[in-house]
Amino acid sequence: MTSFIIRRLALSxxxxxxxxxxxxxxVTLTPGSPYPWGELNPKISPEVKxxxxxxxxxxxxxxxxxAFIMRDLFTGNLRSIKDDRPVMSRxxxxxxxxxxxxxxxxxISLSFGTLLGVYAARYAGHWQDMASxxxxxxxxxxxxxxxSYIVAIVLVKNFGVPILGTQSYGIAFPNELAVILDRIxxxxxxxxxxxxxxxAAQSRYLRATxxxxxxxxxxxxxxxxxxxxxVVLYKHALRNSxxxxxxxxxxxxxxxxxxxxxxxxxxxxxxxxxxxYEAVLERDYPTLVALNFVLAALILLxxxxxxxxxxxxxxxxxxx
Amino acid sequence: MTxxxxxxxxxxxxxxxxxxxxxxxxxxxxxxxxxIVILFFAITAxxxxxxxxxxxxxxxxxxxxxxxxxxxxxxxxxxLGTDNLGRDVLSRMLHGAGISLTVGFIAVAVSLGIGxxxxxxxxxxxxxxxQILMRSVDALLCFPTFFLILTAxxxxxxxxxxxxxxxxxxSWTGTARLVRGExxxxxxxxxxxxxxxxxxxxxxxITRHILPNAAAPILVTAxxxxxxxxxxxxxxxxxxxxxxxxxxxxxxxxxxxxxYLLDAWWLNLFPGLAILLAALSFxxxxxxxxxxxxxxx
Amino acid sequence: xxxxxxxxNLKVGFSSDIGLSPALHGVSxxxxxxxxxxxxxxxxxxxxxxxxSITRLLPSPPAVYQGGxxxxxxxxxxxxxxxxxxxxxxxxxxxxxQEPSTSLNPVYTIRSQIAEMIQLHRPDVKKTTxxxxxxxxxxxxxxxxxxxxxxxxxxxxxLSGGMQQRVMIAMALSARPDLLIADEPTTGLDVTIQAQILxxxxxxxxxxxxxxxxxxxxxxxxRGLAQNVAVMYRGEVVEYGETEQILHSPQHPYTKALIAxxxxxxxxxxxxxxxxxxxxx
Numbered sequence: 001m002t003s004f005i006i007r008r009l010a011l012s013x014x015x016x017x018x019x020x021x022x023x024x025x026x027v028t029l030t031p032g033s034p035y036p037w038g039e040l041n042p043k044i045s046p047e048v049k050x051x052x053x054x055x056x057x058x059x060x061x062x063x064x065x066x067a068f069i070m071r072d073l074f075t076g077n078l079r080s081i082k083d084d085r086p087v088m089s090r091x092x093x094x095x096x097x098x099x100x101x102x103x104x105x106x107x108i109s110l111s112f113g114t115l116l117g118v119y120a121a122r123y124a125g126h127w128q129d130m131a132s133x134x135x136x137x138x139x140x141x142x143x144x145x146x147x148s149y150i151v152a153i154v155l156v157k158n159f160g161v162p163i164l165g166t167q168s169y170g171i172a173f174p175n176e177l178a179v180i181l182d183r184i185x186x187x188x189x190x191x192x193x194x195x196x197x198x199x200a201a202q203s204r205y206l207r208a209t210x211x212x213x214x215x216x217x218x219x220x221x222x223x224x225x226x227x228x229x230x231v232v233l234y235k236h237a238l239r240n241s242x243x244x245x246x247x248x249x250x251x252x253x254x255x256x257x258x259x260x261x262x263x264x265x266x267x268x269x270x271x272x273x274x275x276x277y278e279a280v281l282e283r284d285y286p287t288l289v290a291l292n293f294v295l296a297a298l299i300l301l302x303x304x305x306x307x308x309x310x311x312x313x314x315x316x317x318x319x320x
Numbered sequence: 321m322t323x324x325x326x327x328x329x330x331x332x333x334x335x336x337x338x339x340x341x342x343x344x345x346x347x348x349x350x351x352x353x354x355x356i357v358i359l360f361f362a363i364t365a366x367x368x369x370x371x372x373x374x375x376x377x378x379x380x381x382x383x384x385x386x387x388x389x390x391x392x393x394x395x396x397x398x399x400l401g402t403d404n405l406g407r408d409v410l411s412r413m414l415h416g417a418g419i420s421l422t423v424g425f426i427a428v429a430v431s432l433g434i435g436x437x438x439x440x441x442x443x444x445x446x447x448x449x450x451q452i453l454m455r456s457v458d459a460l461l462c463f464p465t466f467f468l469i470l471t472a473x474x475x476x477x478x479x480x481x482x483x484x485x486x487x488x489x490x491s492w493t494g495t496a497r498l499v500r501g502e503x504x505x506x507x508x509x510x511x512x513x514x515x516x517x518x519x520x521x522x523x524x525x526i527t528r529h530i531l532p533n534a535a536a537p538i539l540v541t542a543x544x545x546x547x548x549x550x551x552x553x554x555x556x557x558x559x560x561x562x563x564x565x566x567x568x569x570x571x572x573x574x575x576x577x578x579x580y581l582l583d584a585w586w587l588n589l590f591p592g593l594a595i596l597l598a599a600l601s602f603x604x605x606x607x608x609x610x611x612x613x614x615x616x617x
Numbered sequence: 618x619x620x621x622x623x624x625x626n627l628k629v630g631f632s633s634d635i636g637l638s639p640a641l642h643g644v645s646x647x648x649x650x651x652x653x654x655x656x657x658x659x660x661x662x663x664x665x666x667x668x669x670s671i672t673r674l675l676p677s678p679p680a681v682y683q684g685g686x687x688x689x690x691x692x693x694x695x696x697x698x699x700x701x702x703x704x705x706x707x708x709x710x711x712x713x714x715q716e717p718s719t720s721l722n723p724v725y726t727i728r729s730q731i732a733e734m735i736q737l738h739r740p741d742v743k744k745t746t747x748x749x750x751x752x753x754x755x756x757x758x759x760x761x762x763x764x765x766x767x768x769x770x771x772x773x774x775x776l777s778g779g780m781q782q783r784v785m786i787a788m789a790l791s792a793r794p795d796l797l798i799a800d801e802p803t804t805g806l807d808v809t810i811q812a813q814i815l816x817x818x819x820x821x822x823x824x825x826x827x828x829x830x831x832x833x834x835x836x837x838x839x840r841g842l843a844q845n846v847a848v849m850y851r852g853e854v855v856e857y858g859e860t861e862q863i864l865h866s867p868q869h870p871y872t873k874a875l876i877a878x879x880x881x882x883x884x885x886x887x888x889x890x891x892x893x894x895x896x897x898x
Contacts, residue, residue, distance in 0.1 A: 224674055
């Protein structure tokens with residue numbers, strides 16, 4: 001098991017390195033001026049341009065530029081165009097919000113995805129399976145921004161329910177419990193919408209895995225023992241099908257974090273997604289590059305965790 | 321339960337894999353419905369494009385503004401209502417269909433192209449090349465896809481070409497992995513080894529032996545990129561980074577109607593429904609195809 | 618000698634999207650208490666289908682039980698309800714299968730899989746861990762597994778093929794069934810292990826007074842094991858009777874060919890005989 005962890009960690013470091021290179025390319029190889037920020041106005045004198053080039057190391061070869069950007073990124077010197085604050089601190093202060101949103105969304109995805117997937121597999125080939133498949137695809141095809149808007153408008157207009165941000169302002173709460181419940185509500189709504197596509201995809205994946213599993217020999221043994229259909233499905237088949245589901249978390253992450261860009265914006269949720277959208281609007285390139293890098297690193301971490309979980313659940317790997 | 325046909329099967333009865341898949345595909349009712357919807361979108365988009373190329377518009381010019389007629393609910397004159405500049409929503413949506421479908425198909429073509437090349441090289445040559453390429457794929461997969469596309473489009477500027485290329489550049493990874501897998505397996509088959517022994521060149525082996533066998537699963541997976549691209553394009557448009565107004569796209573109809581949503585519900589509902597229906601029918605059709613191709617002995 | 622199992626004219630087919638392909642054309646055979654019946658035939662003859670049909674274990678769809686009756690201790694299992702069927706499975710009719718490595722659930726210990734059987738079918742064994750473990754160890758020992766106590770918490774993939782099959786046998790027998798159906802129990806194993814497993818089976822059968830239905834394609838192993846044998850070919854029983862008699866003077870050409878295939882020590886033939894496909898028989 002330890003050798004597996006070490007190998008996996010080494011791989012992650014390599015991947016992180018490649019991610020940083022890709023992020024670097026996003027900035028420097030796009031057509032136009034080398035650092036798109038600070039568009040060089042033709043009216044600016046050559047001396048200023050030279051100073052500018054020196055300041056941003058544009059006269060150095062590419063690998064050196066890369067080293068400088070990476071150093072700036074990690075030491076917090078990369079500054080946002082908008083308010084010249086270090087990009088990293090802006091990102092990090094939004095981190096907890098995004099983490100809690102996505103984590104909740106993943107939990108919701110996994111639980112409902114499992115339920116629907118098992119249901120569809122149990123009735124594979126019959127109308128229940130077709131109906132659940134249809135609904136799964138419906139949720140996958142549902143545009144996130146569209147449904148968010150509809151839900152937001154309906155709730156606000158018809159029910160007057162506060163949904164924006166992480167907590168309701170201007171309301172006096174009777175006790176601590178009410179405050180907590182309010183925050184949970186503000187987290188749950190965007191997380192649920194974020195989870196819509198995810199749970200549908202997970203349910204399809206689990207359904208396919210379960211159907212494959214039920215063709216294995218030990219399922220026939222389980223039936224031969226006289227176990228009921230439910231026990232065979234939930235105890236024997238599901239336990240073997242859960243592993244790919246856990247691995248599937250890694251596949252889910254990029255889409256989910258992407259999705260949170262739109263969801264956070266609509267629900268005014270103060271996370272990294274919304275920061276990203278604001279940065280895009282303002283063409284705040286340092287923030288954008290750093291954000292892509294940090295998000296990719298987070299997803300890498302998520303993949304690592306899910307791989308480790310996968311190994312933990314599989315006795316064959318554990319005992320190597 | 322299943323109804324049984326009375327005839328029993330002779331052991332020698334055969335049909336080609338293609339015929340079998342075709343028959344099993346159309347046996348599913350949802351397949352017929354989805355294909356009809358897709359054709360509907362395609363024909364309306366195509367028809368609208370042809371019409372406007374010859375200078376005609378149906379029902380009316382999508383760009384004609386008429387402020388006296390702004391924000392009208394659906395009516396016999398304007399089936400889907402008008403937007404905040406008095407433009408007919410139905411006409412704008414018909415043109416938007418063309419954008420969505422075009423982006424969908426071309427982006428998939430781009431990603432298929434890149435994925436094929438990368439996957440083929442990795443799978444065919446194996447070894448270090450394979451490792452390097454696959455690690456890069458893994459790294460690229462770590463990026464938040466939509467956000468990366470958004471960043472790139474913001475940097476490069478939102479135009480049809482940029483959007484299509486960027487989407488293609490970000491989505492080729494799935495295809496590449498699949499192609500690599502197929503090539504790795506097929507490379508070890510007897511007929512490929514035999515061809516190598518006979519001295520056939522790499523290119524000819526790839527095109528004549530490997531590709532025809534790998535084509536089907538690769539195509540089915542690649543085609544899944546179309547609804548994804550449609551949804552991505554809609555998202556980009558909604559955020560203001562898609563094809564720019566006054567060119568109509570489903571996403572920007574919703575975006576431009578954002579401020580009026582509380583009252584002009586038709587500006588949100590119809591384009592959204594269109595996006596949903598287009599993507600959904602592709603997903604359902606492709607799923608039906610996968611079910612038809614499944615080998616259940 | 619009372620008849621425990623009687624299969625009458627069993628017809629089974631498999632439905633696919635282009636129609637129904639028949640697998641069994643009217644199989645009839647019977648088994649008495651405490652006896653062993655062997656079903657011998659090549660791949661595709663329908664012997665496994667017959668064995669699995671007894672408790673309707675075939676995945677259905679696509680399997681269709683078209684006709685016939687399967688009487689087990691007086692009850693027609695083909696017409697039994699799901700609940701009744703589950704009562705028979707495991708507790709009164711137990712199975713062991715060909716590939717032990719895939720027949721055991723890889724994510725549960727062998728202890729928990731055998732315990733599942735005991736808890737379901739042996740109300741006489743108390744539910745305490747201690748009692749359950751004792752019973753499981755008893756059975757592991759009975760099938761010839763060394764140091765059974767240490768093996769309790771092993772996972773299937775940690776055991777060799779032969780040991781996995783012994784575990785399967787222990788699991789099946791721990792429910793004390795009246796009938797054990799062994800579907801090619803030794804086919805996937807080393808030749809040296811095969812003999813050991815078969816000997817163990819014979820020994821346990823005598824101890825427990827159990828009936829055994831042995832499915833195999835190997836005529837050579839049934840001698841000394843099975844009193845009666847049914848030879849199957851393409852979904853039909855082509856010869857049926859006492860083992861000694863059939864081995865001595867087979868009537869059906871297919872049986873003759875099968876027996877001729879058995880390699881013998883001191884055999885001077887250079888080429889082993891093969892069986893040509895016999896259409897129209």
